[in-house]
Amino acid sequence: MTTVSDVSGPRLVAGGAARHGTAGSRRPAAAAPTTLTSEHGDVYVEPGLTPLAAREANRSALVTLLDQAGVAHFAVRGTADHGTVVGVAEEDRERALQALFRGLGQYPGHLSVVDPEAPRPARPVSSRDPRAWREVASARVVQVSWYRTDAGRHLLLGHEYGCAVEFWQRSGTHLVAPRANRATWAVAADGTNVMGAARLFSRFVSDWTPRHLAPALPTRPEFLVHCADDIAFAVDAVYTWVDGNDPVWQRRKARAKGEAYHAESASDARFISRDELRYSIRSLHMFAPWIRNIYVVTDDQVPEWMREDLFGIRVATHREIFRNPADLPTFNSHSIESQLHHIEGLAEHFLYFNDDMFMGRPVAPHAFFTPNGTARYFPSRNRIPQGAVAETDTPVDAACKNNRALLRERFGKVITQPMEHIPYALRRSAMEEAEREFPEAWARTSASRFRAMTDLSPTSSFALYYAALTGRAQPGSMPFTYLQLAVPDLAERLQRLLDGRDQDTFCLNDAFSTPEDIEAQQELLDDFLTSYFPTPSPFER
Structure with missing residues (x-):
């Protein structure tokens, strides 16, 4: 699969697709294809x-x-x-x-x-x-x-x-x-x-x-035999999504009590919707058609482009999944992620996506799960800083340190690596068990309206390591790209990603962009996403 920027010559107006193979067609058409x-x-x-x-x-x-x-x-x-x-x-x-x-x-x-x-x-x-x-x-x-x-x-x-x-x-x-x-x-x-x-x-x-x-x-x-390397179990996809431009949501956020302890926690860039969700779901339609259901977890928001009348996709609201209504409203991704396993109907095996994560080419479920159902996790080359949580820690590092302390106390083993920004392969049963085993830490994370020093990072680290330490996950690797948008050579990096199309997954992360950055980035992102994912999913209006 490559780009066709080098294709030249006129495009004929007769016909449409290559007629021998359009869905549902059983014989070549007489009209010439385009x-x-x-x-x-x-x-x-x-x-x-x-x-x-x-x-x-x-x-x-x-x-x-x-x-x-x-x-x-x-x-x-x-x-x-x-x-x-x-x-x-x-x-x-x-x-x-x-x-x-x-x-x-x-x-x-x-x-x-x-x-x-x-x-x-x-x-x-x-x-x-x-x-x-x-x-x-x-x-x-x-x-x-x-x-x-x-x-x-x-x-x-x-x-x-x-x-x-x-x-x-x-x-x-x-x-x-x-x-x-x-x-x-x-x-x-x-x-x-x-x-x-x-x-x-x-x-x-x-x-x-x-x-x-x-x-x-x-x-x-x-x-007609069931081979040892077949995956026949269902795999779902879960997204968390917010439209930070929604004035109703902005008012809820303004009324919320509690202070963001770190600048990154309150950065508006964390809540901006650049329409990534639309294109991430396109990436599933194009490159992971084995996904059974897609669940979009929101704070009573529905993307304006999304159809809700089709099987295969559903909005799950915070009110539906939070076990303690007093924890709402929340503006903390750690809090929301601690409740994902409560989605009604969610499969035992599921992939959790931030809306800035994308499939980059056709990927089989075997990249995320073994045929016997073991999940794969993808450790980062980075290391979790030593010592206890300090005021200078980023929210990510603080949560990783909290994860490490709990798991060391329970299992006597020390985790040293955070995870890469690759869709997280999760076992619903492992998350349910982790919530039961660590009720205080789990409840504390759920109740944090903004990222806090006491948070766990449930999906991006804790649940993955808990599954590994209980025999339900193992380390894996895949070709991927992590691209921070607030870089001066963003256009060149996006073009290399588009030209190569050689990554299983990629993440376009944004935590530090200024309003001036965002305006300049948007045109680049629009061109990149529509070029990389030109085919709308069935779930778009």
């Missing part, structure tokens, strides 16, 4: 583009060609999550290749011959180029794709989202695979197809992924 010409070859413009939509479009286009030619096929549980694989009996090779030749003649795409023993995959070649067809007559595997981009040309979803055709050799009563897959080397030659859940064929898909993006596929019974 096409760009570039150094990449033919690139089809597709509104609403996501990696999963490109993957399904390519699969649908290819199997439609096979169906039209009367070639039997079955979905294979391949080892790559981005693309799909179909198996075809070797004796049907000629008809299958003729179908591909006709289809790629009408709608040019890309082709590569896959050698399972080669140290590197072959480069895809435009189907317009005669060289693309030289070795297909004897190839064990052929991968086909139609490159796609969004209307603004920000994304290029290429060959990795294609569909591979494997030619299975007959051996006695079985068909034998030309390369390894996730389940079996052979299927019954005279077997019949059954329907297999979409999650069997990619780790980017779950039972809660929209069916038009990830339909059940015709496969063989041999692939």
Whole structure:
């Protein structure tokens, strides 16, 4: 997945998306699709583009060609999550290749011959180029794709989202695979197809992924096995969000009793809504379609752009989740985070996002949880300062010191690292247990209207270490970027992030910006976020 800033050539007005693969389409349309010409070859413009939509479009286009030619096929549980694989009996090779030749003649795409023993995959070649067809007559595997981009040309979803055709050799009563897959080397030659859940064929898909993006596929019974590395449990996402520009909320904050002990605690930058939530949810829609439900925790606020009438997203108010109503109103993220596990209907496994955290590319749930349900946490390279809480501590350091003291007293072990700004993988049961085990500290944090010297940091540290010390979490790592917005070279850093698109997650944090900074930053952020996440989620009005 790359940007297409180098794509040149006119965009045609006929048609719309690449017609062979739009959701719900089962056959190529007669009208010409909107096409760009570039150094990449033919690139089809597709509104609403996501990696999963490109993957399904390519699969649908290819199997439609096979169906039209009367070639039997079955979905294979391949080892790559981005693309799909179909198996075809070797004796049907000629008809299958003729179908591909006709289809790629009408709608040019890309082709590569896959050698399972080669140290590197072959480069895809435009189907317009005669060289693309030289070795297909004897190839064990052929991968086909139609490159796609969004209307603004920000994304290029290429060959990795294609569909591979494997030619299975007959051996006695079985068909034998030309390369390894996730389940079996052979299927019954005279077997019949059954329907297999979409999650069997990619780790980017779950039972809660929209069916038009990830339909059940015709496969063989041999692939309907629950593998040891499958994740079948539900994973939810939780956000905390505030619109600091809301005058009603501002009045509540002005009336609240208690003093912010540190300048960072009261900084208006901590409460500004830059519309990050909209784009963070877009990042889930584009890159984590396996999320079951999204919960947005607010102080009786609803983002003006957000739809509330759809399954899969819900606002959970502070009044709903706080066990002690006397703790409200609160303007302390630590306080709010201490109550997240009280959200009604929340899954045992969930990811907690600040609204300035984003998925940066397709990420599987395995990045955050092991198949047996163990959560992963991501320790920082920084270290928690030594000694007791001091007046000069930042709110983050003070909370980490409080976490350390409680955990050392209970478990006899010392935590030394805070966590990176990566979505926090949490176990609901671990948070419930931690609240029961440390009721005084938990209640004190819940009751702090602003960040206080006595706070714990429940989600970003304490609950993660508590889960680890009780056998429910383990350390992990992933490519990520943390970008503080109040830096002089913000434009250059955002551009590098946009050009690379090589981070699993990133955080655009803002705790110290002045009003002058904010005004200058906003245009940069608007351009960056709309370019990185050009496809609206279904939850936007």
